Each structure stands twice: as C-alpha cells, then as structure tokens.
Amino acid sequence: MGSTSVLTLLTVLSVFTALFAVIFQAYLASNDLMKLTTILQNMKTLENQIPSHKARVAIGYGSCSDLYVKAVDFLNFTESLENALSQGTYNVDDINTEDEFLQSFAYYFQRGAAAERFTSNKELFQNLVRLAKKSSTAEPRWALGGNAPVIGSRLAMEGAEVMLAAKMSSKLKSHLRPDVRLVGSSIDDDDIHLILEYKTGDEWGTLKSPRANRYILHNDHNNPFINSLEEFELALPEFNPHLFVVSGLQMMDNYVYQPGVRESRIEKVRAQMQSQPSDTLVHFEMASFVELELFQLLLKDVIPYSDSLGMNEQELDNLQQVLETGKISLVADCNPRVALSLDQLRAVIRILNNDYYMKRDADPNRRMLSRIHLHTLAYQAIVTAKGTSWNNTKNAAAKASLTAHRHVCASSIVNPDAAYRLLDDSFATSTLEGARRIPFSKEDPVSCWNETIPVNNQHQLEVEICVAPVLICKVAKQTAGAGDNISGAGLVLQI
Template identity: 25%
Template sequence: MIVKSLFVLIISLVIGYVLYKKQLINDNEIEQEIIASWSESIVLPKKQFRKLLVGINSNVDLIVPGVELLLKLNITPGNDFNHDQLYTLDHLQETFFHFFRKGSAAERAFMDDKLFRKIVSEAEKLSNPKFYIGGNAALIGNKIAQVFPKVELHLVGPVGPKLQELLPSSITVPKISHIEKDEVHLIMEYQVEEEWGSHRAPVATRFITSYDESNSKATLIEAFFQYIQNYHPDLIILSGLHLLEGQPSEFFSQKLSLIQAELAKVPNAIPVHLELASMVNKKFVKEIADNIVSKVSSLGLNEQELTFLSHAAKGPHSEYFETIQGQPEIHKISDIILWVLRTYGHSKENPSYKLTRVHFHCLTYHIIGIHPSAWGNNPSAVGAGTRVAGIQACDVESPDPDLVTLKFPEKFKLFSGDKERSLNESKPIITWKKEGFHFALSPVLVCKQPLKTVGLGDSISATGLMFSEFVSNVNS
C-alpha cells in the first residue's frame, strides 16, 4: 500500500513538473519567436566601420539606488518641479520627483560644487556603491570595443586615473585626454514599482546629476576635431553637447559656432553621428537643431529628446513632450522622425545638408529612418539595437526568453493616417517607406528585472551604427 502510494506521488510530481515546464514554454512563446526571428534576420553589413574616433564626454559613473540615497539625505517626496539646473537639495528632490512619477530618464547639472561633493560622499557610504565607465562617448566606445574587438578606436575626452583603469586596453586614449582627477557623475537608479513615500515608479530607469568642469565646458572639443586630421577615421561619433546647457548662453553659442565650423571641415566621405541626451533649455535645443543637426550624418536620441526637439523647433506633435507618459505612440514618433529628416536632412532643396539617418530608441521599441542613398542594412541595424537592449539590461550574454517580456502595443499605426496594425511576432522587424525615406521598426524585449539601466541608449546607438552600412556620400 505504501509502495503504491509512493508510486502515485512520484507520477503526480512528474506530471506536475511536465505541465509546469509546458506552461513556462507557453508563457514565453512570443519572446522565443521574436528572438528566433532576430537570429535569422540580423546580419552584419558587407562593409563595416574599422577605424573610429569617439568623443567628447567621458567620466566615472557612481551608481547607487536613488531612493536609498534620498532617504539617507533625509529627502522625502514633496513638490514636483522640473528645474533646469540644481542648486539645492530641494531642487534635487523636486526634479527627481518630477521624473520619478513620469518614469522618464533625465540628467541635470548640479551648480554647487561643495554640495555635490557632499552628496557624492554620502553615496559612497551606501551599502553597495558601484563605479563604472561613464559619459556617452566612453560608453559608446566601450560597447564597440567589447563587441567588435578588431575595430581600431580612439577616445578623445577627459580621462582620469579611475576611468583609465576601467576602460578596455584596446581603446587608445591619447595624451590630450588625460586629466589628474576623474569627473564623477552620480547615477540614481530606481526599479519598476519601487516606492518613494506613497509614490511608485512606473518603469525602471535613472536620474543623473553631476558637477563636471571638463565635460560641461567641452574643454577638449578643439582637440577632438584637430585629432581627425592625423587619425583619418571612417566613422566619427560625437556626444556631450547636452552638458553645455549649464553654461551661460553666450558661452554655449560660442561653443556651438566652433563645433559648426569644425563639422564643416570634416570630409563628406566620413559620416559623423551625433548622440543627444536630456536637455531642458528650449533656446539651446533650438540652436543645436538649427546649427548642428544638419551638419552631421546621423542622429541618435530617445523619446524625451526627440519630442522636446520637436517642441523647441515647432515640429509635429510639438506639445507631446508635456503629456507623454510611459510608452510613446508609434505614429507620433514616426511623424517627428520624418519631420527631422525632411527639415534638417539632405534633399534637393537642401543639398549641403548632411543628415541622412535618425535612430530613435525608447524602452519598448526602436525606429531608424534613413535616406536610402546613404545607408544600408537598416532592418538589421534596428533589430540589433533592440536585441542588445534586453541583453544589457538583464546583464546576460545572449537573449533569454525567461528574463524578458514584450510590452509592445497590441494595436498601432506606423504614421499618422496609417491603418491600424498588429505585430507579427514571427516577423517583428517592420519596414516601410515614406516620402522617399526608408524606415525600420523593431520591438524591444524588455528585461523584467533590469540590473543596470545606465548606458543602454549608448549601447543601442553604438550597436545600431556598427550594423549599419554607410553606402555612399549624398553630398559628393
């Protein structure tokens, strides 16, 4: 009797385990299908970039739990206000709270050196502070060096002893980049549904603040462009303009004029990618749009940066940045990308303009719009960018369907006036043409429990670029 009961128990356990595993498979069937499709469809371009120059912002990121740090500083939720710059702990509370409630990543300059150093000192006392490579340029360079180790890559940006220690040995850091003391940026991360007082974060993301002399004044911008003359790269990646926002208007305009003049000297055969980051000064963003965007070949940005660019330059859906929460509507984002390409891109009306590519990325999907005469391999580029997002956020070597989830809308339109569509998981990369431009969209498999959110946008843009092929120079 005991043997029979034991046999029945074992059989029940086996059947239960099999059913449990079957349910697990069914639960992530969609994710498996998308991963399989990516594996089959994403290919490297025939002609790859081999010699890169990346600059100009680099620093050490000190990453801590944001809410834990605020509580240690005796800061609790209060007023919600989006300050352009931070001078006090109240400014920190109000601006952090503004983005915490929305679930949007943001970056603000701290204007009080002593207070910022005090905050950093408290952050270093938390249970598990982590030091990482920081700054868009250094992060982009680091990602490319990791994934494409045969690429020759030089980094021009402020590099102190700690950052030099963290960077891969394959990245060349010229003497002009060396500084005595590292610039530190404070990354305050929070998780989805994390509580701060009576409030919960709708998504996992971060808030960044820093007091940074070298990067905020773009001290190496002249050296960066001078370096091109002897190095002769086949791709230039420029980032860090957003850090100039903390400077007086006259200083900002002078630096932009210098950058504009130097970009005009770059040979047309060398594409220049500009990676934007969070900015809040409407006038400054308008200046970048009017004076810089048309002078680069490629542009990378997220939903906050794209919608604010449209607002500052009076583009379509110009008020969307004020109301956007969570997942941005695909057709509105697509409309704005098309407007950027039409307004600042190369065309018969503007033959001297260089912009031919826009790479948009957000938590749940990415879109790349291109001038088809200048860029190729676009579907693979957008797919590779979305694939790496989940890999890096989950801190794994390859996509794991158990760790990610699809958060793509059930119904969507690709652009205003389009028919309503549904995603075909077996063919997740969607392509279309509009007014002579080619577009590709891919959903992101979002990491359920992200381990690191900093640098995702930079890794996405870096990966997208390395899977893109610069096929011709439309300006020649």
C-alpha cells in the same frame, strides 16, 4: 443532507476552477515563452547576417566617472517634499538646494522619464557623492561614464576601430577598453556623475515608478568646455574616419560661462564636423536638454551638419517641440505608441530637411538628415533615406533591440525567461485616420516598409522604416548607458 451535498459540490467546483486557472495560466506562460524564443531566434539570425567590419569611428567628446546608487534606498522622502508635491507647484530644473534636487528627481521618477540635470551648487553635489559612496543600502558602484566612451566601447566591442576624444585621469583610463585609442591629455580629477537608478514599480514615499529608468546629477567642470577638442582636431585627418560621432554636448546645459565662451566652443565643434569629407558619415547623439538657448545653438551649429540623429522618446518629443513651438518639452510619455513616435519622426525629418534644402546653396557644408534611430522601452525604430550610405536597416534594428536587453540585464545572453514584450500584435503606422496597420510576426519580428515623406513643394524623401520589438529585461540591472550602447550597436551594422 441536501445542503451538505450542495456545499460539497461547490467545494469541488471551486477546487476545479482554481486548478483550471493555474493550468490555463501555465499554458499561457508556456505559449508566451515559446513565442519569445521564436522571436529571439529570428532576431539573432538578422543580427548575425551582417558581419561587422573594421570601420574607423572617431567619437567625441569627454568622459566621467559614474557613481551608481539605488535611488529609493539612497534618497529620503521628506515631509517638505510631500507638501510641495501636494501643492503641485515645485521646481524641476533649477537645482541649488537639496529640496530642489528632491523635487526634480520626484518629477521624473513618478513619470518614469530619463533625466540628466546640472547643479551649480558644488557643495551640495560633493555632499551627495560623499553620502552615496558610504551608503550601506544603496549599493554604490563605479563605472566608466560619458556618452562618448560608452558609445565608443560598444563600437569597439562590435569590431570597429575607435578613436575617442576625452581627457581622463590615469585611474579612469584603466577602465577604458585597451583597443580604444584615446586622444586627450591626462587630468588629475575626473568629473563625477551621480546616477540614481530605479526599477519598474519601485516605491519612494507616496510615488511609484511606471518603468525602470535613471536620473543623473552632475556638477562637471571639465566636460562643459570640451577640452579635448583641439588635440582631437590634430589627430582626425590621419585617422580618416568612416563615421564621426558627436556626443556629450548636454554637459554644456545650464552652465555658467563667461560671455561668448560656450558659443565659441560649439562653433569649433561645428568646424570639426564641417571639416569631415563628404563620404564620412556624421552622427549626433541627442540627450536630455532643458536649456532652450543651448538647444538653439545646437540647431544652428550641430544638427544641420549631421547625417544621423540618435535619441530616446523624451529627446524626440523635446526636439519636435522646439522645432515646432520654440519651447522645451520637459517630459513625454515614457511608453509612447508606435504611431505617435513615427509621426514625430516624420515631422522632424520634414522640418530639418526643408531647412537643408532652403539653405544648402548658401552653406554647401550642410548635410541632409538621412537617418534617425529612436530607442524606446518597447521598440526600436530606425528611419533611413533610400539611396544613401546607410545599409542594413532591418539588421541594425534587430541588433539594437537585442543590445537593449543585454545591457539592461547586464548579460551577454538574451534569456526569453528573463524577458517580456510590450509591442502589440499589430500597430498603426500613423495616428492619422485610415493609417496602415502592420501585423506583428514572430517569424519575421522586425517590420520594415518604404514611405515617401514630403519635405516641401519641390522635394520629397524616399525612406525605409524598420520597427523592432524589444525583449524587455524583467529585472533591470542597469539603465544608464543603455541608449549609448543601443545607438552604437545600431550604427555598427549600417556603416
């Protein structure tokens, strides 16, 4: 009888404990939802405080037709791939065969890292596109692609007057917003980008993705030569833009040119940037670069003539590594701490502006780097130099953050139920010992502060730094194009 009473008591306690756990979890979920709702309301207030104006934005270069597929439903995880992965010595970036393509995809997929890679094997690429188009499981879909058209479309959507440098077919042009002015003659065949998207936790063979992202494969034959550049040059003086955006130059990565052709095309891009009046801001949108020779050309002919840079965490790490070591960084932490990213941003600003001060007398067309926008999964960070033409940094960070959710969730509405936050309740401003900690406030969710960054013995830069949390989309609908939409949204409130 006593043992029966004990069992009954244990049963009651177990049921009570389980019920308490359920109620407690519901309480925590309700608190999280209320906090996210408050964060959203205050970020929307910041976003709407600054009305967008009809700024003129000129943006180049190129376009493509994007073919999206669900990566894990499209690609076969092969036995030869598993053997290569187990040995740990496999190819990442020289893509000439199907095995090399699968190895490259596996490398970035298991790290959750965005990647954009070129294959010189036209037959392999066309076969992959053909298989993707007829796949019954990978849910193929087409969209207007290319950094310039996507950034331009976002800017136009936000009220800017946009002129785009790109050559595209009449079919692809029909997908362009009618309020975007296209400069570039028609072509018969558009370049195609195969975009393999995956979600957080997707499993492919023995691999599992730590976050949602995309892998892009291309075999471009138009974009590498920036064929719209000359027509754009004729239209620029009359358009007289407030902002000039350079993007899409990663399409020149790993491409086989005749000697000197790529160098001459990039020099023409530089001349176009140099020809802009001093009161026209110039922004360069970074991308996934793996060829050191091309990166060095950009460091010589493009980046020194830019006021602003936009990038994700992979591209920031790559830029810092090339500046400090002269070596390419293939992959970085897909969810870096705020402190680490801010240290990397300071390092990039210090190095590039030291170069500006050292060489501006010999080349007065060089520009001081006065803005960097870093977009990551968990947060947006924008650094702007004080006393420059960049305005509304806090508002821009909020707008960029909300745009990230809207794009990835493929919705104009930010639903707190469909979001979560990764940014901690406080973060350090540097990895250095004794660094200041910034507490997160749901009432004032975008944290901003002023700093002085020493550039060299004679010069220092007064900057404002703003960090905004991203209300991350729980179920990612699209990741490709997120960075371009985010960058465009950040720019539109600052020009």
